[in-house]
Amino acid sequence: MPGDEVAIQASGLTKCFGSLRAVDSLDLTVKRRQVYGFLGPNGSGKSTAIRMLCGLLTPTAGDIEVLGLRIPEQAEQLRYHIGYMTQQFSLFSDLTVRENLEFLAAIHGLESRNSRKRVEQLLQEYQLEERQRQLAGTLSGGQRQRLALAGSVLHQPELLFLDEPTSAVDPESRRDFWEKLFELADEGTTILVSSHYMDEAERCHRLAVLDHGRLVADGSPAELTGGLEGRTFEVHAQEPRRVRQKLLQIAGVISAAQIGMNLRVLCDDSGVDLQQWQQSLEGAGLEAQIEPTAPSLEDVFVAVTSKPAQKPEAVS
């Protein structure tokens, strides 16, 4: 396994629940020591994909290799090398913080001497020392999340799966949490994290955007936004709502989102004629200043998820 630079390799990964294709022919390559993001709306298949990659769900079709092990066949061996933080808080709410960590240490087969040392270290590192005798069920969202992360890295896994780890946490805790993730990545852990927050996606080394179970974009955040160069505009107007109505009627405009008095407009790749925009706005008696602006990941997200009929596009 060591020396092998690829942590996760999946091809044609598909999972059907009845007639629903929750994950549809997903191809994925995650390099070691990366923080790899899964970005997608709720129900886009992020959790299902993660569960298949950890060997908790059997794929309907496709091949998976994680840390050099064939999944799901060798899932039992894989369990010693991965940490998994579920979307829901899945530690025991009627055990104390310390008891939860001690239990996980024992389950992962840490010897009792090492286990004690490791639990102490984690309590300190994740600022849970003062809470160690508190029942996990009575912790705040941020504390629970720190406990869950501490629990999933307790056995120092090579690969960490985090399923929407920050969905129930305040912004400050989210920032601290990401600091921890980069520390772990620096120590050599590969991290696959799913999220629907754009600011979190922006932090990842590499991203996969999922929509309706399909991979619709894949690349580093810079590559993904770079692909939209020249397609995003900021429109300043006195009557933004009416301008928005008008703009959405113009061919090629995918979305126009209001931000205060401004509109953020995203176009498809068919070429933009700003003159024509001005004319059609003036024709309706509306005034507006239109300026190009740098694309963001949110634009990428809107651009790739708004055309479900198209084939997955690789931006890299």
Place this chain on the structure above:
Amino acid sequence: MNWHRMWAVLIKELRQVRRDRVTLAMIVVIPILQLVLFGYAINMNLRHLPAAIVDQAGTSGSRQLLMDMLATDIIHPVSDARTPEQVMDLLRRGEIQVGVVIPQDFERRLATGESAVQVLVDGSDTVVQSAARQLAQMPVVRVDRERQLNSVPLPESPFSVVSFYNPQRVSAINIVPGLIGIILTMTMVMFTAIAIVREHERGNMELLIATPVSGAELMTGKVLPYGFIGLIQTSLVLLCGMWLFGVPIRGSLLDVYLAAILLILANLTLGLLISTRAKSQFQAMQMTFFVFVPSILLSGFVFPFEGMPEPAQWIAELLPLTHFVRLIRGVMLRGAELTELWPDVLALIVFIGVMMTLAILRFSKRLD
């Protein structure tokens, strides 16, 4: 099977039970409540049945008979009916449950050996009926079987009721041993089934199955604490049974506990199997009742096994409680040894083996 991991699951489960007040209460309250209910309230030997007595003979012999009847405490006169018709009327209206009619020619009937006294019983309650039969039981009676079975009145000729005056007969002695089985069946199946389904519901299971812990380690670790609880309950019922009702243990105490351990294991493994099927705690409860209700009714605890129709007996043979009731009554009341009762011991062992195998086969470390 890694003992270290199994032990970790066991300790975790004990810690959770210790903090779960409802479960803790159930462990102690259910046995005591049931013991008191079955021991005192549900008494098969009825006392003080509301009755009407009509003595049309009015001889010293008939008066003596009535006084003897009253001395049994089985009936308690509540009305001053004067004719058999009035007695029938009261019976129909439900104001009395037993009517006693002594006809004018009582002495003559007695002399010729005819039925001298009529006992009218509200046959809609079988327990009342059997209590009244007890009233009418006689050492030497010519009973017309046909009439007795088909009609409400039970014509008998009690000569001396004193002979079966038996206020000391307590049914608790017969009930307590079986009650251990009822309590263990009720709590053990439910505790285990719920303990595992709860982890599914709360999402703990998704975390657990992503760790190296195996199905066997998980199940054994989860089940053993409840087995220990079952032994506590057994001891509680035994102690209270001896203290409150003077229930004897005629066989060896070791055999009593061995029988209890067999039933505990049978129920725990059954609970495990249920847990692999049930999707929610509520469903687990429902499934538990599918086992619990037939167990109570068919095990021989309430109704004698031999009196049941054959299909019911076949079902009963599949229930662990049936075998346990036979074992525990044999050991506690008849002083038998377990080895003498080997067919039931074997049946329980087979049941445990089959359930455990099915449960482990069905438990999957997958979510699909």
